[in-house]
Amino acid sequence: MKTVLFLFNNSMYAMQPWLDDGRFNAVTVDFEDTDHSGYHKDDRHERLHRLNVDLSKIYALGDVVRGLRERDLALPSLVVSFAPCTDLAVSGAAHFKSKREHDPEFQDKAAKLALFATKFGCAYAVENPVSVLSTLWRKPDTCFNPCDYSGYCPDGDHPEFPEVFPEKDRYNKKTCLWTGGGFKIPDQKRLEPIEIESPGHIRLGGKSARTKYLRSLTPRGLSQAIYEANREGL
Numbered sequence: 001m002k003t004v005l006f007l008f009n010n011s012m013y014a015m016q017p018w019l020d021d022g023r024f025n026a027v028t029v030d031f032e033d034t035d036h037s038g039y040h041k042d043d044r045h046e047r048l049h050r051l052n053v054d055l056s057k058i059y060a061l062g063d064v065v066r067g068l069r070e071r072d073l074a075l076p077s078l079v080v081s082f083a084p085c086t087d088l089a090v091s092g093a094a095h096f097k098s099k100r101e102h103d104p105e106f107q108d109k110a111a112k113l114a115l116f117a118t119k120f121g122c123a124y125a126v127e128n129p130v131s132v133l134s135t136l137w138r139k140p141d142t143c144f145n146p147c148d149y150s151g152y153c154p155d156g157d158h159p160e161f162p163e164v165f166p167e168k169d170r171y172n173k174k175t176c177l178w179t180g181g182g183f184k185i186p187d188q189k190r191l192e193p194i195e196i197e198s199p200g201h202i203r204l205g206g207k208s209a210r211t212k213y214l215r216s217l218t219p220r221g222l223s224q225a226i227y228e229a230n231r232e233g234l
Contacts, residue, residue: 001025001047002234003068005076007055007117008083014218017227019045025073027051029064049073056109061119077234078183079124080226081117082216084110088131111136114178123183123230127218129175140176142185147171149221151189152228161214169219171195184233186225 004018006028015026027049049071053063068075086092087099087110099106114133117124126133134140146169153168165171172193179185 001074002077003027003074004234005029005064005079005120007079007081008113009080009218010213011217013220014080014082014223014226015048017224018231019047021227021231023231025049027068027073027076029053029055055113055116060116075122076120077122078230079117079120079122081114081124081126082218083114083117083126083128085128085131086110088114088133088136089129090131091129107132107136118180121181123181123234124179125183125226126178127175128178129173131176133176133178137178141179143174143176144188144222145172145174145193146219146221147193148188148190149186149219149225150191152221152224154220160217164214165217166194169221172197182233184229186222186229189221189225 001023003025004015004027006014006026008030009015009028010030015028018024018026025047026045029051051064051067053060053067057063065075087106096107103109111133114126114128115137117126128140130143150168150170155168157167158165158169168191170191170193172195177185
């Protein structure tokens, strides 16, 4: 059974289409979940596994590969990364100077986290907002808004946060994908946006865990589109 690896991921939306398929194991690494080491199978699904590895460490690649082998899971055929954007997104440029004074290498470290997805020798996609990755790495392969993939969403309200997100994720939030290794960029199925700006920003403030979670949620249409475009080629 093939493996799809999700990096810096802490929600089900990116993984669910692959789990529903039945031919794939999904392995996720949650960047915030590094306070205990090891590997465990998620109780919500028998083919969903969570790997606790600090991806900023020099031996992180070896730790991921070793964890997969210990559980008799295949090496990934696809890696999808939602690399942290706090130190990369141009929306935070006003803070770059002070961050650089504190740590001159802060953006290089952030870029290395994004590039981690390329280390497995397979198809990959790195998601980030408009960011300095375009300078530190290369230009993105495509840019989109969530509403560009809303046609892939099921009908009805958002399953977790209908008070925040419009139906079928019909909102704008310019996002980029850096891809390679045979990854197929999915065709768009655009529906006109209900929200002109990202509701995760205009309706939420502060730095609470809930706010961070909401802002990090993968658009469901994009998740389904990536699955449909790449499921047969892995």
